[in-house]
Amino acid sequence: MRRPIRAVAAFFAAFALSFTVSAAEFDFYGGETAGGADEYDLGGVIDELPDDVKDEAADIGAAADTGGRAAALREKLTPSYWWGALAGWLKDALFGAAPSLSAILGVLILSSLVRGLAGEGGTAATRTFSVLSSAAVALQVTRSTVSAVGTVTAYVSRLCAMMNAMLPVMNAIYISSGRLTQATVNSSALMTYITVTENLAVRFLAPVAGALPALVCASAVAGGVNLSPVVETLKKGTVIVITFLTAVFSFVMGIQSSLAAGADTLAARAVRFAVEGTVPIVGGAVSEAVTTVGASLSLIRKVSGAAGTVLILLILLPALIRICAVKLSLFVCRAAADMLGCEGPSAVMRTASDALSVFAALAVLSGVMFIFAVTLFMNSGTVA
Amino acid sequence: MTAIMKLCGVSVLAAAALTVLRGAGRNALFFVSAAAGVVILTGVIPSVAEIAGFVKNASERAGMTEYASVLLRAAGLAAVTDVTARLCRSSGDEHVASFVELAGKCEILALSLPYVSEILTLSLGLIGR
Numbered sequence: 206m207r208r209p210i211r212a213v214a215a216f217f218a219a220f221a222l223s224f225t226v227s228a229a230e231f232d233f234y235g236g237e238t239a240g241g242a243d244e245y246d247l248g249g250v251i252d253e254l255p256d257d258v259k260d261e262a263a264d265i266g267a268a269a270d271t272g273g274r275a276a277a278l279r280e281k282l283t284p285s286y287w288w289g290a291l292a293g294w295l296k297d298a299l300f301g302a303a304p305s306l307s308a309i310l311g312v313l314i315l316s317s318l319v320r321g322l323a324g325e326g327g328t329a330a331t332r333t334f335s336v337l338s339s340a341a342v343a344l345q346v347t348r349s350t351v352s353a354v355g356t357v358t359a360y361v362s363r364l365c366a367m368m369n370a371m372l373p374v375m376n377a378i379y380i381s382s383g384r385l386t387q388a389t390v391n392s393s394a395l396m397t398y399i400t401v402t403e404n405l406a407v408r409f410l411a412p413v414a415g416a417l418p419a420l421v422c423a424s425a426v427a428g429g430v431n432l433s434p435v436v437e438t439l440k441k442g443t444v445i446v447i448t449f450l451t452a453v454f455s456f457v458m459g460i461q462s463s464l465a466a467g468a469d470t471l472a473a474r475a476v477r478f479a480v481e482g483t484v485p486i487v488g489g490a491v492s493e494a495v496t497t498v499g500a501s502l503s504l505i506r507k508v509s510g511a512a513g514t515v516l517i518l519l520i521l522l523p524a525l526i527r528i529c530a531v532k533l534s535l536f537v538c539r540a541a542a543d544m545l546g547c548e549g550p551s552a553v554m555r556t557a558s559d560a561l562s563v564f565a566a567l568a569v570l571s572g573v574m575f576i577f578a579v580t581l582f583m584n585s586g587t588v589a
Numbered sequence: 590m591t592a593i594m595k596l597c598g599v600s601v602l603a604a605a606a607l608t609v610l611r612g613a614g615r616n617a618l619f620f621v622s623a624a625a626g627v628v629i630l631t632g633v634i635p636s637v638a639e640i641a642g643f644v645k646n647a648s649e650r651a652g653m654t655e656y657a658s659v660l661l662r663a664a665g666l667a668a669v670t671d672v673t674a675r676l677c678r679s680s681g682d683e684h685v686a687s688f689v690e691l692a693g694k695c696e697i698l699a700l701s702l703p704y705v706s707e708i709l710t711l712s713l714g715l716i717g718r
Contacts, residue, residue: 330667415715
């Protein structure tokens with residue numbers, strides 16, 4: 206009787222030992238295990254950057270692992286790096302705005318000279334000459350404004366493309382950390398904000414900014430047309446809309462992230478409890494292994510988040526400094542126009558400066574919003 | 590200094606001649622005024638050329654070459670139109686003076702058309718983007 210039982214037991218033991226079981230193949234969440242280096246690769250994010258920023262961030266993208274990326278980031282998180290970068294951007298922006306500044310000042314001085322020679326009140330021909338000089342100033346100001354608007358819309362498009370490329374990386378890290386709900390929430394909220402921001406900048410603000418120079422030119426030629434109420438209304442309306450959108454999205458994203466984090470933590474603890482209770486012998490060790498994996502992903506999350514923040518700043522700051530340089534040159538020229546008594550050119554420059562303020566607000570708020578999303582991502586803990 | 594002294598001398602002579610000829614009729618007054626104007630303007634041409642040259646050099650350094658030539662041309666048009674209109678008014682021809690002013694305004698506005706055209710092109714480019 207004992208011999209058949211022993212034979213059966215030996216057969217089952219041999220059968221069981223013929224299978225290899227390893228922790229690497231066990232997946233709590235089903236599907237592919239998210240742990241390969243390719244899914245945390247920031248190469249796709251780096252590819253979406255503008256060329257000048259790509260050169261700055263090349264070492265971050267070229268790093269083979271998280272340690273290398275962290276080392277590359279450490280260099281970029283020092284004050285000396287940012288001071289040097291800011292100085293370079295300021296110099297480029299100011300030297301870029303200088304030709305326009307000198308051209309506008311030259312036209313203003315010439316116009317003032319002719320008016321001075323014509324005497325008080327001037328003649329009909331002299332007054333028509335003022336129209337021509339206003340048109341010349343309007344053209345130079347329009348060129349500067351269109352260039353600055355182009356910079357901002359390109360910046361917004363690039364930033365949105367970069368965040369689109371960063372979403373899969375963030376989602377992969379969220380899922381690896383056990384935060385499925387947070388991954389879904391983050392993905393949907395960010396994609397909505399990216400779409401709204403890009404459409405607002407490219408389809409609404411850019412055409413409106415394009416219409417303004419045409420109106421300004423018409424007022425300069427026709428005379429007597431006051432565009433200040435129009436521009437003021439546009440400026441206030443756009444800033445209110447952008448601020449409202451940013452406040453709503455930051456509130457929604459913050460609240461949803463907290464709730465999703467709570468839900469994910471609860472789900473993970475339930476799974477851990479179930480694994481500890483039902484898996485014999487190794488249940489406790491498997492449960493602890495989940496916690497260890499999550500903790501190790503913390504470094505990857507923080508490095509990826511820091512890299513994302515640095516990249517956003519590398520795109521945002523040059524565009525913002527460029528707009529500020531153009532606004533500064535318009536301010537100087539407007540002061541000169543007021544001193545020389547050129548009212549038409551002064552009104553043209555005030556309108557252009559106000560339009561650029563709207564774009565600067567859009568650039569800053571969209572950058573802040575994305576940095577907020579990346580910060581939420583960095584500070585999301587692991588399920589424990 | 591010598592040039593301006595000569596021009597002042599011509600102006601004083603012209604004014605004196607006008608005073609003497611006032612009784613002779615308007616035709617004589619007009620020709621004397623016109624002749625004095627032509628002589629004075631001809632005397633000013635070298636100074637104007639020097640100013641124009643300075644403005645052109647300065648504009649090249651400031652990067653506003655494309656504006657400087659047009660603005661100088663418009664300034665010259667405005668000056669010539671103004672002088673002609675005043676001459677016409679002094680001879681009593683108000684209508685001819687207004688026609689001359691209208692012609693001058695049209696010429697100066699025509700000079701501003703390329704600027705307006707480029708502004709509209711830039712604006713339409715942004716609107717259509």
